[in-house]
Amino acid sequence: MSFGVQGITEADIANYLANTPGFFERHAELLAAIQLTSPHGQRAVSLQERQMEMLRERIKGLELKIVEMIRHGQENVAIADRLHRWTRALLLAANPADLPDVVVRDLKHEFMIPQAALRLWNVADAYAGLPFAQGVSDDVKSFTASLGLPYCGLNSGFEASQWLDDPASVTSIALVPLRHGAVEAGRGAIGLLVLGSPDPTRYSADMGTEFLLRVGELASAALSRLIRL
Structure with a gap:
C-alpha cells in the first residue's frame, strides 16, 4: 500500500497498520518510543504504560460487575428464603x-x-x-x-x-x-x-x-x- 504525501490521513495510517501486522516487528524500536497522553493528567506515558492503565481500568470495571452480580445473587437468595417461609406457613x-x-x-x-x-x-x-x-x-x-x-x-x-x-x-x-x-x-x-x-x-x-x-x-x-x- 502506498500513499501520496499530500493525501495521507489518520484513517489511512490506521488501515495500513491494521493490515500490516509485521510493521512493528520490523520497527520494534517505535513501540518503546511512542508516547501517549495519560488519562490521569497531561503527562506523556509510553505505549506499554498506557496499555497497562487501560487493562487496570478494564479489570476494575469487571470487578465492579462481579460485585454487583454477587449482590444480586445474595438478594435473590434472601427473597427465595422469605418466599419459602411464607409458603411453608400457608401449608401449615x-x-x-x-x-x-x-x-x-x-x-x-x-x-x-x-x-x-x-x-x-x-x-x-x-x-x-x-x-x-x-x-x-x-x-x-x-x-x-x-x-x-x-x-x-x-x-x-x-x-x-x-x-x-x-x-x-x-x-x-x-x-x-x-x-x-x-x-x-x-x-x-x-x-x-x-x-x-x-x-x-x-x-x-x-x-x-x-x-x-x-x-x-x-x-x-x-x-x-x-x-x-
Missing part, C-alpha cells in the same frame, strides 16, 4: 378460615410490607360471614377480573385501598388479583390482595410484576380451599 395452616390472615400477616412480616389486606368472594357458605368475605363491591370484582397482571403505581383513591388499616397514609399500592383455576384476565377471579406503602416509589408503574404474580398464584392456590366450587 390447619384451619382454612385462618388462611387469609396467614397470607397477609406473614407476607407483611417476611417482606416488610407496611400495610396489606385481602378480600375474597364466591366463598363457601361456611366462611361467608367472616371479615375477609365482606365489603366487596361489584366494581371491585369487575376491576379485579380485568387485571391481566398485578397493578403497581400511585394510590389514586382505589376503593380496595380502604381495606387497609390506614389508607390515608398509603401513596403507592400494589393490587394483586387472586384467581381460582384459569389465570387469564376476566376468568376465575376469587379475590384481591392489596399491598400499600407510604413510600411513593415502593410500588411504581415501571417495576416488574413477575414476583407479585407468583405471590398471587401461591396465595390463590392456598385460598381456593375457601371458595365455593
Whole structure:
C-alpha cells in the first residue's frame, strides 16, 4: 500500500497498520518510543504504560460487575428464603378460615410490607360471614377480573385501598388479583390482595410484576380451599 504525501490521513495510517501486522516487528524500536497522553493528567506515558492503565481500568470495571452480580445473587437468595417461609406457613395452616390472615400477616412480616389486606368472594357458605368475605363491591370484582397482571403505581383513591388499616397514609399500592383455576384476565377471579406503602416509589408503574404474580398464584392456590366450587 502506498500513499501520496499530500493525501495521507489518520484513517489511512490506521488501515495500513491494521493490515500490516509485521510493521512493528520490523520497527520494534517505535513501540518503546511512542508516547501517549495519560488519562490521569497531561503527562506523556509510553505505549506499554498506557496499555497497562487501560487493562487496570478494564479489570476494575469487571470487578465492579462481579460485585454487583454477587449482590444480586445474595438478594435473590434472601427473597427465595422469605418466599419459602411464607409458603411453608400457608401449608401449615390447619384451619382454612385462618388462611387469609396467614397470607397477609406473614407476607407483611417476611417482606416488610407496611400495610396489606385481602378480600375474597364466591366463598363457601361456611366462611361467608367472616371479615375477609365482606365489603366487596361489584366494581371491585369487575376491576379485579380485568387485571391481566398485578397493578403497581400511585394510590389514586382505589376503593380496595380502604381495606387497609390506614389508607390515608398509603401513596403507592400494589393490587394483586387472586384467581381460582384459569389465570387469564376476566376468568376465575376469587379475590384481591392489596399491598400499600407510604413510600411513593415502593410500588411504581415501571417495576416488574413477575414476583407479585407468583405471590398471587401461591396465595390463590392456598385460598381456593375457601371458595365455593
